[in-house]
Amino acid sequence: MARPRSFDRDHVLHAAERQFRASGYNGTSVDDISAATGLGRGSLYGAFDGKHGVLLEAMAGYFGRLAQGPRKMLDGPDEGALERLHAYLLRAVHGVPLAPDVAPASDRAGAACFAAKMALEVGASDPEVKRLANDCFSVVRAAVAECVRAAQRNGDLDPDADPDDLAYLLLTVIRGSDVVGAYGHSPDRLTSIAESAFALLPRPRHT
Amino acid sequence: MARPRSFDRDHVLHAAERQFRASGYNGTSVDDISAATGLGRGSLYGAFDGKHGVLLEAMAGYFGRLAQGPRKMLDGPDEGALERLHAYLLRAVHGVPLAPDVAPASDRAGAACFAAKMALEVGASDPEVKRLANDCFSVVRAAVAECVRAAQRNGDLDPDADPDDLAYLLLTVIRGSDVVGAYGHSPDRLTSIAESAFALLPRPRHT
DNA sequence: ACGCTTCTTGACAAGTCAGTACAGAACTGC
DNA sequence: GCAGTTCTGTACTGACTTGTCAAGAAGCGT
Numbered sequence: 166m167a168r169p170r171s172f173d174r175d176h177v178l179h180a181a182e183r184q185f186r187a188s189g190y191n192g193t194s195v196d197d198i199s200a201a202t203g204l205g206r207g208s209l210y211g212a213f214d215g216k217h218g219v220l221l222e223a224m225a226g227y228f229g230r231l232a233q234g235p236r237k238m239l240d241g242p243d244e245g246a247l248e249r250l251h252a253y254l255l256r257a258v259h260g261v262p263l264a265p266d267v268a269p270a271s272d273r274a275g276a277a278c279f280a281a282k283m284a285l286e287v288g289a290s291d292p293e294v295k296r297l298a299n300d301c302f303s304v305v306r307a308a309v310a311e312c313v314r315a316a317q318r319n320g321d322l323d324p325d326a327d328p329d330d331l332a333y334l335l336l337t338v339i340r341g342s343d344v345v346g347a348y349g350h351s352p353d354r355l356t357s358i359a360e361s362a363f364a365l366l367p368r369p370r371h372t
Numbered sequence: 373m374a375r376p377r378s379f380d381r382d383h384v385l386h387a388a389e390r391q392f393r394a395s396g397y398n399g400t401s402v403d404d405i406s407a408a409t410g411l412g413r414g415s416l417y418g419a420f421d422g423k424h425g426v427l428l429e430a431m432a433g434y435f436g437r438l439a440q441g442p443r444k445m446l447d448g449p450d451e452g453a454l455e456r457l458h459a460y461l462l463r464a465v466h467g468v469p470l471a472p473d474v475a476p477a478s479d480r481a482g483a484a485c486f487a488a489k490m491a492l493e494v495g496a497s498d499p500e501v502k503r504l505a506n507d508c509f510s511v512v513r514a515a516v517a518e519c520v521r522a523a524q525r526n527g528d529l530d531p532d533a534d535p536d537d538l539a540y541l542l543l544t545v546i547r548g549s550d551v552v553g554a555y556g557h558s559p560d561r562l563t564s565i566a567e568s569a570f571a572l573l574p575r576p577r578h579t
Numbered sequence: 580a581c582g583c584t585t586c587t588t589g590a591c592a593a594g595t596c597a598g599t600a601c602a603g604a605a606c607t608g609c
Numbered sequence: 610g611c612a613g614t615t616c617t618g619t620a621c622t623g624a625c626t627t628g629t630c631a632a633g634a635a636g637c638g639t
Binding site: 187188189190191192281282284285286287288289290295298299302327330331333334336337338339340341342343344345347348350354357358361362365366367 | 399
Binding site for chain 3: 167168169171194195196206207210215216
């Protein structure tokens with residue numbers, strides 16, 4: 166019937182995401198997006214709905230990828246749940262909350278959670294961004310909480326601890342490492358932060 | 373000799389900080405700063421050096437205020453160090469890393485650490501902002517580490533734990549609560565995050 | 580009271596921004 | 610091969626941006 170699109174939508178959104186990450190939302194112009202994606206202005210406005218539309222769709226795409234990561238790494242049998250949580254924590258503080266098969270970003274700053282970055286920059290005045298970011302946080306938190314519960318069932322964590330509280334705390338550590346880690350601290354430091362957090366998780370009291 | 377300035381420099385910088393907080397760096401125009409501070413364009417360029425200069429000085433002012441808060445709350449005798457740490461944590465996760473005499477901000481989002489916000493938005497391409505933010509983090513971290521050491525000396529924390537590791541971890545929790553707390557979570561949730569973190573601090577093993 | 584220096588105000592110019600419109604290209608279906 | 614539809618690229622517009630400049634106001638010292 167008509168001419169098909171000559172670009173891959175997801176690929177374009179990913180390129181836009183990188184650009185937003187590097188320069189922030191207000192720091193990137195439509196021309197920047199155009200250059201980063203290779204698309205002309207017209208195509209951008211046709212396929213998405215301008216700059217804001219690109220952001221929302223890029224965040225949605227990020228959410229889609231993000232949602233699978235923790236589940237893949239954390240879901241599973243009760244045995245090994247604590248080890249899975251350990252492995253996930255170590256990855257997540259380095260800004261790689263995705264599945265094990267995606268390579269870590271070369272620079273920690275660029276790897277900071279996209280949702281968190283956008284939420285902090287424009288979330289206060291942009292309810293849609295705020296909501297998308299919250300979705301990102303929730304999906305991670307839910308997966309972590311479930312993994313904590315599994316570890317509790319397996320007797321690896323104190324059953325009296327509130328798994329939701331622990332999940333919130335771990336999520337907070339992960340988000341915090343985006344900020345702390347992005348600027349001035351070595352990967353080793355991030356690793357030791359993750360190890361410290363993990364080591365402090367409440368073990369069952371062996372009576 | 374000459375006409376003196378008709379405005380209070382610190383007051384202006386504080387107003388600019390609020391504006392930067394609300395709209396981000398790239399999201400606020402010089403006119404916005406002008407409106408927020410009441411200063412005309414010319415005065416802004418005369419007193420500071422344009423928008424970027426205002427940001428740097430506002431961050432420096434923030435640093436100055438920030439640096440005193442943790443010290444005031446955390447420094448002191450070894451007895452009570454753990455309690456001081458507890459009180460500080462509770463305040464800090466609510467975005468009030470300042471001295472006890474400054475009132476908490478009404479909105480958690482606006483209270484997110486100014487340095488962290490700016491660093492995340494423009495730090496990647498702005499070394500000066502990056503450095504200032506790191507200074508802010510360091511001063512808090514050093515005060516926390518010292519307080520941890522005091523608590524260890526007093527026998528309230530496990531002396532085998534690395535105080536610097538703990539300080540990094542706590543700083544990360546505080547920074548993370550800027551992000552987690554700013555969007556969608558209640559103050560109660562933040563309090564419980566702080567309490568969880570505090571409860572997990574390694575107590576001395578009573579043989 | 581006067582001159583000097585600095586501050587303040589408003590306006591200005593050059594550049595950039597987002598979004599639109601239009602013309603041409605490309606592909607599908609027949 | 611042709612018609613129709615959609616995509617693509619570019620040029621354009623109006624608004625907004627930053628930084629500068631010059632003229633007037635305000636205080637200080639004498």
